[in-house]
Amino acid sequence: MLKLAWRNLWRNYTRTFIIGSAIAFSYAMMLVSLGINSDSHGKLRDAAEVAAGGNVLIHSEGFWESQASDLVLQNPTELIDQARAIPGVAELIPRILINGLVSSSRGNEPAHIRGILPDKERLLSDVSTNLIAGEFLGDTYPSPIVLSQNLVEKLKIELGDKVVLTASTPDGEVTRALFHLDGIIKSGVAGEAGSIAYTTLAAASAAVQMQDRISQIGVLAAPGFTPEMLAKNLKQTLPTGTSDALEILTWEQAIPEMKGLLEFDQAFGYIYLFVIFVIVLLAIANTFLMAVMERVREYGLLDAIGLTPGRIGQLVVWEAALLGAMAIVVGFVVALILHLIIAHVGIDLASLGADDVEMAGVGLSDMVIRSRFEADRWFFGGACVFVIVMISALYPALRAMRLAPAQAMRFYE
Amino acid sequence: MTIEKADKPLIRVRGVRRTYMQGTVEVHALRGVDLDIYPGEFSALAGPSGSGKTTLLNMIGCLDEPSAGQIFIGPDEVTHLNRTAGAEYRLKHVGFIFQAYNLIPVLTAWENAEFVLLLQGVGEAERRRILDPLFERVGLADYKHRKPHEMSGGQQQRVAIVRAIAPSPRVVLADEPTANLDSATSTSLLDLMVELNREQGVTFLFSSHDALVLERASRIVSLDSGLIVNDTAHPNIRQPETVP
Numbered sequence: 001m002l003k004l005a006w007r008n009l010w011r012n013y014t015r016t017f018i019i020g021s022a023i024a025f026s027y028a029m030m031l032v033s034l035g036i037n038s039d040s041h042g043k044l045r046d047a048a049e050v051a052a053g054g055n056v057l058i059h060s061e062g063f064w065e066s067q068a069s070d071l072v073l074q075n076p077t078e079l080i081d082q083a084r085a086i087p088g089v090a091e092l093i094p095r096i097l098i099n100g101l102v103s104s105s106r107g108n109e110p111a112h113i114r115g116i117l118p119d120k121e122r123l124l125s126d127v128s129t130n131l132i133a134g135e136f137l138g139d140t141y142p143s144p145i146v147l148s149q150n151l152v153e154k155l156k157i158e159l160g161d162k163v164v165l166t167a168s169t170p171d172g173e174v175t176r177a178l179f180h181l182d183g184i185i186k187s188g189v190a191g192e193a194g195s196i197a198y199t200t201l202a203a204a205s206a207a208v209q210m211q212d213r214i215s216q217i218g219v220l221a222a223p224g225f226t227p228e229m230l231a232k233n234l235k236q237t238l239p240t241g242t243s244d245a246l247e248i249l250t251w252e253q254a255i256p257e258m259k260g261l262l263e264f265d266q267a268f269g270y271i272y273l274f275v276i277f278v279i280v281l282l283a284i285a286n287t288f289l290m291a292v293m294e295r296v297r298e299y300g301l302l303d304a305i306g307l308t309p310g311r312i313g314q315l316v317v318w319e320a321a322l323l324g325a326m327a328i329v330v331g332f333v334v335a336l337i338l339h340l341i342i343a344h345v346g347i348d349l350a351s352l353g354a355d356d357v358e359m360a361g362v363g364l365s366d367m368v369i370r371s372r373f374e375a376d377r378w379f380f381g382g383a384c385v386f387v388i389v390m391i392s393a394l395y396p397a398l399r400a401m402r403l404a405p406a407q408a409m410r411f412y413e
Numbered sequence: 414m415t416i417e418k419a420d421k422p423l424i425r426v427r428g429v430r431r432t433y434m435q436g437t438v439e440v441h442a443l444r445g446v447d448l449d450i451y452p453g454e455f456s457a458l459a460g461p462s463g464s465g466k467t468t469l470l471n472m473i474g475c476l477d478e479p480s481a482g483q484i485f486i487g488p489d490e491v492t493h494l495n496r497t498a499g500a501e502y503r504l505k506h507v508g509f510i511f512q513a514y515n516l517i518p519v520l521t522a523w524e525n526a527e528f529v530l531l532l533q534g535v536g537e538a539e540r541r542r543i544l545d546p547l548f549e550r551v552g553l554a555d556y557k558h559r560k561p562h563e564m565s566g567g568q569q570q571r572v573a574i575v576r577a578i579a580p581s582p583r584v585v586l587a588d589e590p591t592a593n594l595d596s597a598t599s600t601s602l603l604d605l606m607v608e609l610n611r612e613q614g615v616t617f618l619f620s621s622h623d624a625l626v627l628e629r630a631s632r633i634v635s636l637d638s639g640l641i642v643n644d645t646a647h648p649n650i651r652q653p654e655t656v657p
Contacts, residue, residue, distance in 0.1 A: 003520075003524075004520065007520070011519060298517060298518070301511070301515070301517070302517070303500055304476060305503065305504070305509060305529050305532075306503045306504025306505075306532055307500060307504075307532065308497045308500040308501060309496045309497060309500065311532075405476045405477075405496075406471045406476040406477040
C-alpha cells in the first residue's frame, strides 16, 4: 500500500511539486514568522522591563498611578535588606523619580528625572551605551545630569552648561536645584522616552530633599522566576494593604498597554496563520479530489480485485501523509536556512523607518529583530501542518471509498 | 490427470432482477434470471450490447446488487454483501479480467500480479512459488519488471490472467477480455485460458459477443433484454471439469 501510494504521488510530478511546494512554503513562512514573532516579543518584553525599571517594581501605594512626590519609600535600606532574602530576588535597584521642569537660560522643558546608582542600573540596562557626548554621570560635577539629545536641543545648552530643576519635595514644597550637563544620550524616540533624564541617586536626593527616602525599587528576578512568581513572593513577605503599604507591580501591570499589545499581536498572528491554513487546506483538498476523480476506474479495479473501501481510503490518506511529510521536511529546512540568515543579519527596525516609533511608551529605535528558534513551537507547527494535510485528504478519501465499483469500472477517462 | 464431472453447481443465480433509473426512465437490466454454473466450466454469457451480460457478471462478482433474487457461490449467499464484505469475498474467491484498464499503471507486471496475494497476506517465498511458473506459463518471464505502458494490450491481459488465477479463486469472471485486442492476440489469449481451464480446472465465466470466445466456450448462455433466451451446453466438446 505504501509503495502504491508513493508511486501514485509521482504520477503527476508537476502537480505533486506544486502542491508540495505550497505546503512547504506555507510551513516555512509559518516557522519564520514564529521565529521573528518570538524574538520581537522577547525584545519588546525586555524593552518594556527596562522602560518600567525592572521585572517587578516596589513603590509606596498609589505612586505609579499618581507619580506624586509625597508617595515615597520611607525606610529603603531596611526594605532592601528584607527583600534581598526573598526567594526569586536577584537584584534590587533603588531609584528616585522626579517629575519636574528643567530650565536653561534659553528655555524650560518638562522632564522625568531618574536618580540612579549607575552600577546597579547597569544590571538592568546600560543606558551609557546610548551616550553620544560627554560622560554618563562621571565625577566632574557634584550634581551631574545626563539629558536626551531632544531636551538638549530644546534647552539650547552644551556640555558643562548649568540647568535648574524645579520640582516638588516629599513634603510638598517646591524646590530648585542646580545641575551641570554631564552627558547627552540619543533620544531616538518620540514622546515620553525623549524627556527622560538621569542623575545620580545622591544628587537627586539632595535636589528634592529626599534624605534617606527613595521613590522606587526595581527588582530583577532570578533565573527560573517569572515576574508574577517574584511579585507573589514579595507580596507575601513585604507589608502591603496597610496605611504605609507598598505597591508591588509586575512590569505587565506597570505597562498594561504593552501586555495588551503583545497579546493582540499574538492573537492576530494566530488568526493570520489560521487563514493561511484554511487556504492551504482547501487547495490540497481540491488537488487530492482531482487526483481521485482522475483515477475513478483504477479505484473500481482495486475494489474489483479485493481492496476494501477502507483500504482504498487508506491509500488516499497515505498519499497525503507522504506528501505532507516530505513538504514538512523541505519546509523545515527552508525555514531553518531563513532563520539562520535572519538570526545572523537581523532586521534593523530603525532602517525600516522605526527610529522615531514607540509602542506603549517603549522605544523601538534600537531594536534589531532577529529570529528565535523554539523547538517546541516549530515542531508543534509541523504537527499542525501535518494534521491540516491529513484533514484535507479526508474528503477525497471518502469520495474514493464511496465510488461504486460497477459504476467506477464503466467510467472512462 | 484425473478428471471427473462435478454435480453440484458452483454458482447459483435465482430469479435475479436488476432495475435502475436512467434519468427519469426505469431500466430493467435483468428481468428474472436463473442460472447454474458448475465447477470447471468454461462458459460464456452472450448477447447484444445492453442485453444484461455485464450486469449479471457484476452481480455474480458482488460488484453490484440485485434488486430482487438470490445469488450463491458454493454454499455462500452473496446477494446483499456490503462493500467491505464484497471486496473481501472477491479477494478470496473471485478473479476478475476486464476489457481494458486491467492493471495498476504505477506497478510493474510482477507487482500487479502479486498485489492480490499481498492483500491475502501470502509471504514473499510463497508468492514467488506461485507467480514464477505462471509468468513462465503465460510467456512473460522476461516482462516481470515492465510497467503496463511498456507492454502490449495482449501482454497486459496475460498479466491480468496471472493476477486473476494466482490466488486460486473459485471462479474467474472475464468481462469482454478480448474486445480491445486483435484476433491473433485474442486467439492466443483465449487458448491460454482454455489450457488453464483444462490443466488447472479454473472455472471461467465470460461476458462476450466475440465469436472467438463463443467458439471455445463449453456452454453459451444467451441473454436478450435482461432474460436468458438460450442456454446451449456442449458436453461433447468439453465437459465441466475439476482437478482432484
